[in-house]
Amino acid sequence: MTQYLRSVHHPNAKAFSHVPRQIPQLTWSTVNNTTDCGIFTMRHMETFMGGNIRDFKTGFKSESLAQDNQLSRLRVIYLCKILNSDYNLLKDSILHQVAEFQKLTASNRNQLLKDVATRIHARLIEFG
Numbered sequence: 001m002t003q004y005l006r007s008v009h010h011p012n013a014k015a016f017s018h019v020p021r022q023i024p025q026l027t028w029s030t031v032n033n034t035t036d037c038g039i040f041t042m043r044h045m046e047t048f049m050g051g052n053i054r055d056f057k058t059g060f061k062s063e064s065l066a067q068d069n070q071l072s073r074l075r076v077i078y079l080c081k082i083l084n085s086d087y088n089l090l091k092d093s094i095l096h097q098v099a100e101f102q103k104l105t106a107s108n109r110n111q112l113l114k115d116v117a118t119r120i121h122a123r124l125i126e127f128g
Contacts, residue, residue, distance in 0.1 A: 024053045028060035028067065036071050042078055 005013035047058045061067040
């Protein structure tokens with residue numbers, strides 16, 4: 001942070017250079033999850049209101065299946081917010097595609113979802 005403040009010639013850059021960096025021990029910290037840092041960051045920005053870090057409440061469970069479920073739910077929530085944002089230049093196209101998808105029969109939707117899941121899995125293996 002100090003480097004950034006110096007780079008923009010912030011008047012308090014020097015004062016911050018003397019503040020020791022602290023990495024808090026959070027009850028929801030993970031050891032095995034290396035992919036959801038963006039979800040954690042967004043939730044932290046959403047819920048941190050300043051004050052003592054001990055009073056910081058994100059609602060996250062400790063690392064577990066319950067936390068995985070929370071992260072999955074937040075992924076969907078944040079995805080919907082991003083896709084529906086007026087800043088998303090492709091919003092109208094996406095909404096049109098959703099409307100077309102909803103017109104499909106249930107079996108066609110299910111088959112399309114299976115095909116997509118297969119393609120995603122193949123890409124993950126390829127680009128892993």
